[in-house]
Amino acid sequence: DAGVIQSPRHEVTEMGQEVTLRCKPISGHNSLFWYRQTMMRGLELLIYFNNNVPIDDSGMPEDRFSAKMPNASFSTLKIQPSEPRDSAVYFCASSRTASGYNEQFFGPGTRLTVL
Amino acid sequence: AQSVTQLDSHVSVSEGTPVLLRCNYSSSYSPSLFWYVQHPNKGLQLLLKYTSAATLVKGINGFEAEFKKSETSFHLTKPSAHMSDAAEYFCVLAGGADGLTFGKGTHLIIQP
Numbered sequence: 001d002a003g004v005i006q007s008p009r010h011e012v013t014e015m016g017q018e019v020t021l022r023c024k025p026i027s028g029h030n031s032l033f034w035y036r037q038t039m040m041r042g043l044e045l046l047i048y049f050n051n052n053v054p055i056d057d058s059g060m061p062e063d064r065f066s067a068k069m070p071n072a073s074f075s076t077l078k079i080q081p082s083e084p085r086d087s088a089v090y091f092c093a094s095s096r097t098a099s100g101y102n103e104q105f106f107g108p109g110t111r112l113t114v115l
Numbered sequence: 116a117q118s119v120t121q122l123d124s125h126v127s128v129s130e131g132t133p134v135l136l137r138c139n140y141s142s143s144y145s146p147s148l149f150w151y152v153q154h155p156n157k158g159l160q161l162l163l164k165y166t167s168a169a170t171l172v173k174g175i176n177g178f179e180a181e182f183k184k185s186e187t188s189f190h191l192t193k194p195s196a197h198m199s200d201a202a203e204y205f206c207v208l209a210g211g212a213d214g215l216t217f218g219k220g221t222h223l224i225i226q227p
Contacts, residue, residue: 004158043205043217091158103149104215106158 004107006092012113018080021110024073025094033104034067034077035091043091049075050097082114117142119208121218129226134178134193136221138206141187147209148189150180153220154202162204165189176200201225 005024013019025032033048047057049069057067064083069075079086089111093104122137140146147166151159163174170182176199180191189206206218 042219045215093159102209103161103164106151106160108158111156 004092004094004105006090006107006110008110009108010111010113012115013082014115015083016081017114018078019082019086019112019114021077021090021092021112023075023077023092023107025075025092026105027073028096029094029105030072030097031095031102032069032075033093033095034075035093036088037091037109038088046077079112082112084114087112087114117144117146117208117216119206119216119218121204121206121221123221124219125222125224127224127226128196130198131195134191134196134200134223136191136204136206136223138189138191138218139187140189140206140208142208148180148182149207149209149215150174150178150189150191151205151207152202153205159205162191196223196225198225198227 004026007022031050034046035043036046037043044059046059047067048055052069052072065079067077089109091106091109093106095102095104118141120139126136128134145167149164150162152162153159162178163172163180165172165182173179178191178193180189182189201223203220203222205220208216
């Protein structure tokens with residue numbers, strides 16, 4: 001298996017622009033997680049899906065952030081409009097189930113820089 | 116609520132000497148515990164996991180961790196550090212409805 005795939009790996013954009021990050025989970029995994037990592041705040045869970053349904057989006061910072069999972073093999077995280085404080089590394093992870101007892105497999109991340 | 120405390124934000128050891136990364140947890144449930152490693156500009160990779168079987172868990176790259184319920188600890192060790200071990204290490208607690216709870220990470224520095 002190729003593991004969790006994220007694209008793009010790097011994104012540089014200007015403030016106010018729309019940014020879309022993409023994730024393909026491991027085949028057969030039913031749960032997908034979006035995280036944000038910064039030096040100041042560490043690793044933060046933004047949202048997670050179970051069987052394509054958003055279960056907990058309490059970590060999404062504000063309405064500028066939205067996430068979708070139209071099918072079991074694809075998810076997007078969108079920021080519109082983007083702001084410099086959104087600059088971070090965004091990770092996608094998947095696991096077999098949403099049970100907290102299952103390990104998660106992480107993608108390589110997307111490094112977002114908003115100028 | 117559950118929590119994870121990694122007691123050291125940075126640990127520096129010489130190559131060939133033992134590594135000890137400390138982690139304490141708090142949970143109302145019987146926990147599962149993981150250690151993940153993150154190399155620079157990479158995603159997180161699972162090193163090892165404890166899920167209520169043997170209390171001494173062996174992982175990849177020579178790392179192991181011991182679950183001690185009486186001390187609520189899950190410290191990560193390695194007998195002999197390699198330069199390639201330099202990375203960020205996260206202790207992670209799983210259990211109940213809270214999903215995964217990540218520690219703040221320990222930055223491991225290996226001195227030549």
